[in-house]
Structure formats: structure tokens, C-alpha cells
Amino acid sequence: MRNPIELLLGNLDDKRKWRAYRARVKQLPAGYREAAKGLEHYVMNFGPVDDGPTLVRMFDDLADLLERSAADGLPIREVVGDDPADFMETFLDTYRGTGKSWVEKERRRLASTIDKAIQEQDREAGR
Template sequence: MSIQAIIQGKKEWRAHVARVKALPKDYQIVYRELQKYLFKVGPVELTAGTGLLSGIVDLFEEGAASGKGVLEVTGRDVAAFCDELIKDSKTYADLYQASIVQEGHKAMNKNTDQTK
């Protein structure tokens, strides 16, 4: 990754954080909880520029502009809202599980080869 890409990424992240800080307080609180949840669950595409987090901020900005409360936008079960957002996304957990399966297959093949 070039230094220019790092600098550009930091600029995008700062702009993203500024958008979050401009939201009403209730939206900011729910956004932080969503962000924590998503960081733990680990969707691979979670960038600020054009990723999931920016989409959430877009949705929250629209909801706030129309006078809706944040739970009117997300529903009362915020974790379920997150799960729905990432249901078709590849997560780091998925990648890890795939690597475990692959290692298991390698080990089985190695054992099979040794018993011949």
C-alpha cells in the first residue's frame, strides 16, 4: 500500500467520522453500537469510503432529515438490523472457517498418503 493510499484512506475516514458527529445524539449512539458489533462480526467489506459503514451513515442522515427516531430506521433489534445488512457478505469468520476446512482436508490427505 502506498503512502498516498494511506493518506487518502485517513482523509476518507476523517470525513466519515465528521458525518457521524453531525448526526443527532441518538443516531450517534446507535451508530457506535452498530460499528462495534460489525467490527466483532467482521464483514470483509467494512470500509468508510464506499462500504457498509458509509451506507449506514447515508441511511441515518436520511432518517434524521425526515425527522425519524433512530429506532424507526433500524428497528428495536439493532443486532438483527446488522445481521440483515451483512447476510450476503463474506466475513472474516467465513474465511477462517474455510481455512480450517482446507487444513483438515490437507491433514486427511496426508494421513491417507502415509497409510498407503
Template sequence: MFITRMIEEKRHYNRFRARTKALPANYRTTVEALERYIYYFASSRSTNLLALLDNLVDLFEDASANETPIRDIVGEDPVEFIEELIRNYPPSEWIAKERAKLTRIVDTATAGTGPGSDHS
């Protein structure tokens, strides 16, 4: 099952890359830059990564077909654009657990008195 899933994910990703390569140069360059940015979040969103990439390339394929300027898509702040898009894809379960664990540990560590606590 794991191997089958990995093979299908690789095929899915290869289709995404082919679609990206088919875009006009300026759209392709933008999608590739956004994709690189997304990879910083890939480990925490792995179950949603392919859906996110598909939606990104869908958006740019439509924009290219309609001759929509790139700035009309990403706005003046491409970081804000991609981070907002990423927020639409919840992190995988393991990273949510790790975030909760981190918060719990820091809350416990800062609940007491003495150096490093919030009550010193």
C-alpha cells in the same frame, strides 16, 4: 499505490467520523454502537467497510433530517438490523477462500470412517 490507497482510506474514514459527530446525540450514539458491532466483521469485509459505514451514516443523516425515530430504522432487534445490512456487503476475496478451505478440510476429515467421522 498501497500508501496512496491507505491515505485515501484514512481520509475517507475521517469524513465518516466527522459526519457521525455531526448527528444529534441519540443518532450519533446509535451509529457509533452499530459501527463497533461492524468492526467484528471488518477483517472479512475490508474492501467494503467504508461503503458500509457511508451507507450507515447516510441512513442516519436522512433519518435525523426527517426526524425518523431510531426504532423505525433499526426495529426491535438492532442486531438483526445490522447483520442484515452487513449481508449486503460481500466479504473480501481472501475470507471467501478461507471459508471454502475450512469447509473443504472439515468435509474431508468427516468423509472417512472411524472416530470423529460422520460415518462411525
């Protein structure tokens, strides 16, 4: 049986991991923190999944990459390349199919709605 608090607030472990990720990002040098903010925003808007555990894993991996790059003194441009969106799409490709996608859910919903519309049209036409 799930913890009653988790029923109201969601998975507490995911929330703890999210807070840990945010704390890690705060420890990055200023430029890397700003890059993390932009990359995080991109993931939240264009990410391939919307389930907590996959998102937490994705952000942990992103924090690992940024921490290692900062420790090695690697310029941010060398991390993300000339096209940061392309970099993020490549990064996100590793997570596609590993969790629930709101985009896939909406595609299924659209297909179902169109199927129902065609059935209704056929019924009205007496087919």
C-alpha cells in the same frame, strides 16, 4: 508504482474517507451518534468483509441512512426496528460477497488444514 508512504500506512484515500465518515457521525444528534457507535461496533465485529474500500462504502451508507433519518425526525427505534442485530444483519447482507471476508478466509484455512491432516493420516496408515 504505489506511493512509499501508502506502502507503510495503507491506502490513504480509505483513511481520508474514514475520517470523513467519523466527522459526519460527530455532526449527528446525540442519540444518533450513540446508535452509530453501536452499529459501527457491530460491523467491526460481525461484518462480512475486511477490505478497506468495502468497509468505507458500508459506513458511508450507514451515515447516509442515519443523517436522513435524523433530518426526517425518525425515531431510532423506527430505523433499526425491535431487533437491532436483525437490522444490521439485513444491512450487512447487501455487502456480502462484495469484498474479502476474514470469515471465508478462515473457513478455507480450516478446510485446508483438515485436508492436510487427512493426507497425513492416510500416509501414516499406508493408504
